[in-house]
Amino acid sequence: MQDIKARIAELIRIINQDNYEYYTIDNPSVSDQEYDRLIQELIKLEEKHPLLKHPDSPTIRVGGEVLTQFKKIEHQISMLSLGNVFNEEQIKEFDERIRKIGIMPHYICELKIDGLAVSLTYENGKLIRGATRGNGVVGEDITNNVKTIKSIPLILTEKVNVEVRGEIYMSKKTFAEINSKREKEGLELFKNPRNAAAGSVRNLDSKITASRKLDAFIYHLPNPQNYGLKTHEEALKYMRKLGFKINPYITYANNISDVLKFITKWAEGRDDLPYEIDGIVIKLNNIKDQEKVGFTSKYPKWATAYKFPAIEVVTRLKDIIFTVGRTGQITPNAILEPVLISGSLVSRATLHNENYIKEKDIKIGDMVIVRKAGDVIPEVFRVDKTRRDGSEQKFVMINKCPMCGSLLKPSASKIDYFCTNNECDARKIEELIHFVSKEAMDIEGLGDRIIEDFYNFGYIKKITDIYKLTNYSEELMELEGFGSKKINNILDSIENSKHNSLEKLLFGLGIKQVGQKNAKILAKKYNDINNLMQATREELSLIPDIGPIISNNIIDYFNKKENLMLINELKELGLNVNYLGSKTKEHPEINNKKFVITGTLKRSREETKNLIELLGGIVTESVSKKTDVLILGDNPGIKYNKALALGIIIWTEEELNKKLN
Numbered sequence: 174m175q176d177i178k179a180r181i182a183e184l185i186r187i188i189n190q191d192n193y194e195y196y197t198i199d200n201p202s203v204s205d206q207e208y209d210r211l212i213q214e215l216i217k218l219e220e221k222h223p224l225l226k227h228p229d230s231p232t233i234r235v236g237g238e239v240l241t242q243f244k245k246i247e248h249q250i251s252m253l254s255l256g257n258v259f260n261e262e263q264i265k266e267f268d269e270r271i272r273k274i275g276i277m278p279h280y281i282c283e284l285k286i287d288g289l290a291v292s293l294t295y296e297n298g299k300l301i302r303g304a305t306r307g308n309g310v311v312g313e314d315i316t317n318n319v320k321t322i323k324s325i326p327l328i329l330t331e332k333v334n335v336e337v338r339g340e341i342y343m344s345k346k347t348f349a350e351i352n353s354k355r356e357k358e359g360l361e362l363f364k365n366p367r368n369a370a371a372g373s374v375r376n377l378d379s380k381i382t383a384s385r386k387l388d389a390f391i392y393h394l395p396n397p398q399n400y401g402l403k404t405h406e407e408a409l410k411y412m413r414k415l416g417f418k419i420n421p422y423i424t425y426a427n428n429i430s431d432v433l434k435f436i437t438k439w440a441e442g443r444d445d446l447p448y449e450i451d452g453i454v455i456k457l458n459n460i461k462d463q464e465k466v467g468f469t470s471k472y473p474k475w476a477t478a479y480k481f482p483a484i485e486v487v488t489r490l491k492d493i494i495f496t497v498g499r500t501g502q503i504t505p506n507a508i509l510e511p512v513l514i515s516g517s518l519v520s521r522a523t524l525h526n527e528n529y530i531k532e533k534d535i536k537i538g539d540m541v542i543v544r545k546a547g548d549v550i551p552e553v554f555r556v557d558k559t560r561r562d563g564s565e566q567k568f569v570m571i572n573k574c575p576m577c578g579s580l581l582k583p584s585a586s587k588i589d590y591f592c593t594n595n596e597c598d599a600r601k602i603e604e605l606i607h608f609v610s611k612e613a614m615d616i617e618g619l620g621d622r623i624i625e626d627f628y629n630f631g632y633i634k635k636i637t638d639i640y641k642l643t644n645y646s647e648e649l650m651e652l653e654g655f656g657s658k659k660i661n662n663i664l665d666s667i668e669n670s671k672h673n674s675l676e677k678l679l680f681g682l683g684i685k686q687v688g689q690k691n692a693k694i695l696a697k698k699y700n701d702i703n704n705l706m707q708a709t710r711e712e713l714s715l716i717p718d719i720g721p722i723i724s725n726n727i728i729d730y731f732n733k734k735e736n737l738m739l740i741n742e743l744k745e746l747g748l749n750v751n752y753l754g755s756k757t758k759e760h761p762e763i764n765n766k767k768f769v770i771t772g773t774l775k776r777s778r779e780e781t782k783n784l785i786e787l788l789g790g791i792v793t794e795s796v797s798k799k800t801d802v803l804i805l806g807d808n809p810g811i812k813y814n815k816a817l818a819l820g821i822i823i824w825t826e827e828e829l830n831k832k833l834n
Contacts, residue, residue, distance in 0.1 A: 177218060181225055184215040188231045192323050193416055200817075229299055229327040233320050240377045243313035250395040252292055252306040252338065253471060255454065255478040261433060267455070267477050268429040276462050280426040281405050282435040284443075285452035285478050286390055288342030289371045291315070293325065293391070298332035300325070305374070309471075318374050321383035326416040335400075337412055339391035343370040344447050347386045364555075366449050388448070391417040397460055404458045424808065425458065436479055438808075443481070445811050452480040485544040487557060488512040493524065493537055493568060495575045497599030499607050499683055501592040503574070503581060505530060507553050509543065514551065519543060522551035526588050527570045534558070536565035574599070601635070602628050604683055608636050612689055613681030614670040618663035626652075636681075636739060639667060640746040671746070674753035675702060678743075682736075685726040693754075694718060694791070695727075702740060702750040706731045717765055717791060762832050764789030769796050771813050772806025774826050781826075784833060796821065804829055 194201050219226040271278045294302040303319030304312040348366040363369035373385035394408040402408045413419045426432045436453050443450050457463050457475040466475040492508040505524040540560040541553045574592035576599035581590040605624050609616040627633040632645045649660050676696035699705040713724035768790050782792045796815040803816040803823045
């Protein structure tokens with residue numbers, strides 16, 4: 174029996190360490206199979222010898238206890254919420270109020286995790302209680318459910334009495350998996366990860382909570398002075414030492430300018446995180462300064478939360494119209510009651526394709542949730558079916574082009590539909606808009622509406638007409654809003670575009686699947702358009718990132734007589750068809766390898782990218798199994814963790830510089 178008792182104690186120690194490595198510091202030392210074997214061994218021993226089961230055994234993580242209700246718990250130290258600020262001016266006002274007291278502030282900036290606040294109490298290093306915030310004074314006892322969250326330690330590394338606060342959340346991946354399963358089972362979907370996490374934590378059946386794979390970050394020690402700590406930064410380090418999971422993206426800010434830089438960084442980078450954040454928390458670092466600034470009855474005056482602008486809003490879908498792209502692809506678009514999203518007024522949103530509308534059961538007249546995909550392109554994300562009144566109209570897919578009336582042809586996948594008329598006005602207008610865009614020939618002054626007007630007036634019917642627009646100078650002067658200065662600026666921009674490097678022209682031509690990156694690869698490889706036009710299918714398919722499909726598209730494009738005539742005419746009009754960038758110099762450790770950059774570099778990211786490409790490397794945005802090397806800067810993002818998990822080679826900026834030299 175003594176041997177069994179010792180083995181149970183040993184298994185608990187090993188499993189707790191494995192949990193800490195996997196869920197807290199994201200650096201597991203054992204395989205999933207080995208971990209599962211240890212858990213199963215412990216479960217069997219506890220089932221066979223129930224009197225030897227520890228009250229803090231890691232097997233309680235699977236849940237099982239069912240409550241009839243949650244008990245109320247009074248917080249010994251009130252759980253206050255944070256005051257909010259919504260713009261740069263209010264952030265500076267927060268800073269000024271602190272300075273007026275005579276404090277020269279230094280701040281700690283943290284990501285504001287979008288989850289459910291929790292208080293955890295430990296006695297002699299063991300978890301005895303978990304509670305919700307409630308009204309800040311009285312919360313609910315959720316101890317059984319908290320114990321199922323594997324990133325929350327059951328036993329600390331030191332036998333201390335301590336209370337900490339943090340945030341329970343659900344990852345984006347888990348949220349998607351759970352909703353997918355609920356959809357198949359015909360259950361109501363969770364609205365967002367925060368609601369899903371809150372509902373899971375407050376479930377009376379702890380086994381259900383355990384199945385939701387919740388996670389937690391700890392961010393606050395209510396009484397740091399009791400542990401001899403002088404700053405919030407020291408408190409975070411102390412809590413990490415005790416075994417708590419602390420968010421890695423925390424920064425020390427010398428002044429409010431540093432705070433604003435941190436906000437800008439994560440306003441742009443939050444989509445790369447595996448969990449949702451809804452803002453940035455700003456805290457005075459020095460504990461004595463915190464005491465000096467004090468509290469209101471509702472929140473601390475030494476901390477505030479900057480809230481990101483809402484990116485999901487509710488509005489009415491008034492109609493569905495169809496647009497024609499330059500390839501002839503038909504896209505359904507929602508006409509919305511105008512609504513403000515992230516500072517811009519949105520009245521239209523993409524509906525992608527017929528399948529998307531049917532899967533989401535979107536009807537004309539629905540109240541819909543609209544969001545900006547990547548904070549850029551508005552899309553209809555979800556329908557609020559509870560607000561239907563029966564007046565909504567069912568969506569019907571068209572079978573003819575809305576512009577030219579030609580019959581539509583489905584794609585091989587049957588998902589998309591295409592207008593097959595090469596002379597379709599809508600397709601030609603989209604081709605022109607693409608050619609003059611900033612990413613292509615970068616001709617300023619020729620926006621979408623102006624291109625459409627000039628097409629309808631007959632001034633620009635095809636790409637080469639752009640370079641003959643000077644023939645219509647007098648006619649343009651008669652148009653409303655077109656003075657001599659505006660016209661001259663447009664004509665100057667057209668003339669300047671003739672001197673662009675080859676990759677801009679290649680992208681502008683709209684060769685199927687040849688994006689900006691591939692256009693640059695081809696321009697650098699072949700140096701001028703004549704060499705590219707003579708390339709063979711086999712030769713092209715061997716180029717990294719080109720492959721057989723894109724090589725077929727390139728060959729098909731240059732095999733068409735009308736395209737060859739277009740290129741020859743562009744040459745006659747004086748357009749440059751040579752690559753003007755730096756020529757590639759092959760480097761044995763960089764050539765043909767794929768690189769990803771993460772974090773802040775001493776050299777600018779663009780300069781680093783250019784240097785790598787100059788030596789034959791390829792820089793991409795996201796980490797995958799195909800990535801060869803990750804370039805690591807300060808304050809790296811989630812790309813670093815993914816690279817570690819995939820075993821990708823990692824170079825610091827200093828290591829890269831040595832190789833470049």
